[in-house]
Amino acid sequence: MRSDLLSSEPLVAPVNVTWEITGRCNLDCRHCLSADLRARGKGELTFEECLAVVDDLAAAEVFQINFGGGEPFLRDDFLSVLEYAQAKGITTCVSTNGTLLTDELIGELLRMDHLFLQVSLDGATAGTNDAIRGAGSFARIVAGVRRLSELGLPDLSLNMVVTRLNAGEIPDFVSLAESYGAKTRLSRFRPSGAACHTWDALRLTAAQLRWLAAYLGEHPEILTGDSFFALAPEGRRELGLNRCGAARMTMSIAPDGGVYPCAFLSDPAFLAGNVTEVSPIAIFHDAGVFRRLRGTDVESCRSCARLATCHGGCPAVAYFVSRSVGVPDPECLREVMAGVS
Amino acid sequence: MGSAASTEPLSTPRYIVSPSVRVRRESFGLLFYDTRSARLTYVASGEMLSPSAGDPCGPRELAVAELAPSREQAVARLLEGLQAKGLIVAVGSAEQ
Numbered sequence: 001m002r003s004d005l006l007s008s009e010p011l012v013a014p015v016n017v018t019w020e021i022t023g024r025c026n027l028d029c030r031h032c033l034s035a036d037l038r039a040r041g042k043g044e045l046t047f048e049e050c051l052a053v054v055d056d057l058a059a060a061e062v063f064q065i066n067f068g069g070g071e072p073f074l075r076d077d078f079l080s081v082l083e084y085a086q087a088k089g090i091t092t093c094v095s096t097n098g099t100l101l102t103d104e105l106i107g108e109l110l111r112m113d114h115l116f117l118q119v120s121l122d123g124a125t126a127g128t129n130d131a132i133r134g135a136g137s138f139a140r141i142v143a144g145v146r147r148l149s150e151l152g153l154p155d156l157s158l159n160m161v162v163t164r165l166n167a168g169e170i171p172d173f174v175s176l177a178e179s180y181g182a183k184t185r186l187s188r189f190r191p192s193g194a195a196c197h198t199w200d201a202l203r204l205t206a207a208q209l210r211w212l213a214a215y216l217g218e219h220p221e222i223l224t225g226d227s228f229f230a231l232a233p234e235g236r237r238e239l240g241l242n243r244c245g246a247a248r249m250t251m252s253i254a255p256d257g258g259v260y261p262c263a264f265l266s267d268p269a270f271l272a273g274n275v276t277e278v279s280p281i282a283i284f285h286d287a288g289v290f291r292r293l294r295g296t297d298v299e300s301c302r303s304c305a306r307l308a309t310c311h312g313g314c315p316a317v318a319y320f321v322s323r324s325v326g327v328p329d330p331e332c333l334r335e336v337m338a339g340v341s
Numbered sequence: 342m343g344s345a346a347s348t349e350p351l352s353t354p355r356y357i358v359s360p361s362v363r364v365r366r367e368s369f370g371l372l373f374y375d376t377r378s379a380r381l382t383y384v385a386s387g388e389m390l391s392p393s394a395g396d397p398c399g400p401r402e403l404a405v406a407e408l409a410p411s412r413e414q415a416v417a418r419l420l421e422g423l424q425a426k427g428l429i430v431a432v433g434s435a436e437q
Contacts (some may be wrong), residue, residue, distance in 0.1 A: 009368040015381060061365040063374040088365065091376045114376055294390035 009295060013060035013281055015249045015313060016093075018263045021050070022070040022077060022328050023255040027097050029122075029133045031202060035194035037266055041258035045276070047077045048255065051084055055273050058088035060281040068095040068263070070255065074143050079108055084116045093118060095159065099137065101144035116155045119145055124172035128165055132202075149180040157183040157223060163202040167212060174222065185223035186216070191320040192264045199320075210334045238303055243311045247290040251280065259283045262292050264316035306334050307313060356403045362428050364392050364401065382428060383434055386433040389416055398406060416436045 023038040032038075045053070053174060065085055068299055072078050086091050098119035109115060119141060123129035126138035133141075148156055158177040166173070170186070176242065177184045191199035198269075204212065216222065245248060245264035253259055257275040260266045272287035284329045298312030312318075313329020321330050358364050363374045370386035384390070389412070393402045408416060423429045 011372070012365065012367055015372075016379075063363055063365075063376075064379060089376075089396075091379065093379075095384065116379070288380070 002229060003180045010285065010321060012063050013057075014065055014251050014284055015062070015245070016029075016064035017057055017062055017067045017280070018068065018250060018252040019053075020069050020255050021045075021067050021072050021081065021254065022075045025070045026099060026135060027071070027134050029194065030198045031122075031132065031163065031189055031193075031195040031217065033190065033193040033195065033266070034068075036196075037042070037193070037254050037256075040071065042258075044075070044255045045257050047080070049276060050077070052098055053082065053253065053257075053280060053325055054088060054090070056275070056279050056281055058085075058090055062090060064091040064093065066093040066095065070096050071100065072147075073100045073105065074295075077134055082115075083112065086112055090114070092116070093169055094122065097133070098135075098141040098144040100202070102146055103123045103145055104290055105152070106147055106153060108338045110151065110153060111152075116157070117148070118157045119148070120157045120159050120161070121145070121173075122160055123166040124165070124169040124176050125296050128169055131165060132161075133161065145180050145182065148284065155186045156181065159185040159187055161187045161189050162204065162212065163189045164208065167204055167208045169210075172216065174219075183221075183223055186212075187225065188314070188317075190264045190314065190317050192266065192316055197211060204331070206336050209331060209333070213333055213336075220332065244313070245295040246315065251284050251290070253280065259287070262316060264314070265319065267319070269319075278304060293325065298326060301328050304334065345356055354420075355357045356424070356429040357402060357432050358392060359427055359430050363429075364403075366391060375428070382423075382426065384417065384419070385421070386416075392418075392425070414430075 013317040020034055022044055023034060023041065025032070025034075025038070054065075067078070067082065072094060079132040082092055083093070093116040095118045096103075098121070109117065110159065119127055120133070121138070121141050122132040123138070129138040129141070130136065145156075145158065158173070158180075160170070160173055161172070174184045188311055189195060189202060189204070191203075195202070216224065244262075246265060251259060251261060253267060253275060254266055259272045259275060259280055260267075260270050261272070270289050273283040275283075282328070292316065296315065301312045302309050310333070315325035317329050317331065318327050319325050361376050364371050364420060369383065371384040371390055371392070373382040373384065374380075375382075388425060389406050389408065391404050391406070393404060405416060406422075420429065423433060
């Protein structure tokens, strides 16, 4: 049903907007999707420009903003932007690396409504996490998570970008999250940003992909966003995770106000406009980049029995591997499964 | 003594969108968003249902369009389903 409805006409506005509100970060992760944006370094929106963006999104009845970066808490005015969005009735999610979570900051967060906090952690052990996120980061992140738990922040999740290095630790990671009263979210490793250079080394093996597909099927409580719509077995379709939401349900705003269909497609080829010049909602409706992506059809998938399940998979992965969004996701579950026999 | 029901006007429930839920009009009908779970519900209701305008944070009534008698039961079932999911709440009756 959902796919049929999404195929008929574009939504009046995105359901959620990913907003990389700063490019600055105090970590240097091997898979950072924002590394290219940071390298291009075009600055950040001013506080007034941020409020104007929130006004536009609220007027269009966007339900949710996912704030990330960079590290959003490095921005001095971030809490004010966050509170402004909440006052407009927009649900806010913040993705943080967890290293800046002082008691004072957590106290500010505890006063807020409509806040989901996601802390990035890439392993259940220091050795694994630090190999991806940097030396000493595990201890700092876990210290922040512990304080969040002790001070009682609700709606907390720990997010792992699943790679070859940490896939084997997923059950222990889930246990670690549970010990802090947090949910687990697993995100797909995609070859954008810094991950372009680490894709071959960190991408999952076929055996890991098969294991992960089965694991996700057995653990519906694990959050995935739309990360694994191409990979997940049939049961998760009921959660609506069966189609890429880029340009259909979501869009991404870069630190400098550039608009892209998805944070993982923050490549100059997909730059659709800038919020300092055009309303983000007008870009969502009218930008050629968005229209083309909505109309993209993976021709070689048309006869596949799983087409309704994944609609060709993730265009970002396809693009960064083959420079085309019109080709199948290279981690197509059908192909991976076929490799068993 | 006659029953009260026999002397009062027929009534139908009025519905408001649940406080933790937001909704907006789409070309296919209504799109609900539960702020507690971030879960979406797509309702292919066409023009039959429409949320009142106003503050998205405040209470919004769900208005039912005038319907052919043949469709009234289907819409009543749809509303009951939305209520069962916690997306809308019955708040009394509207006189017919």
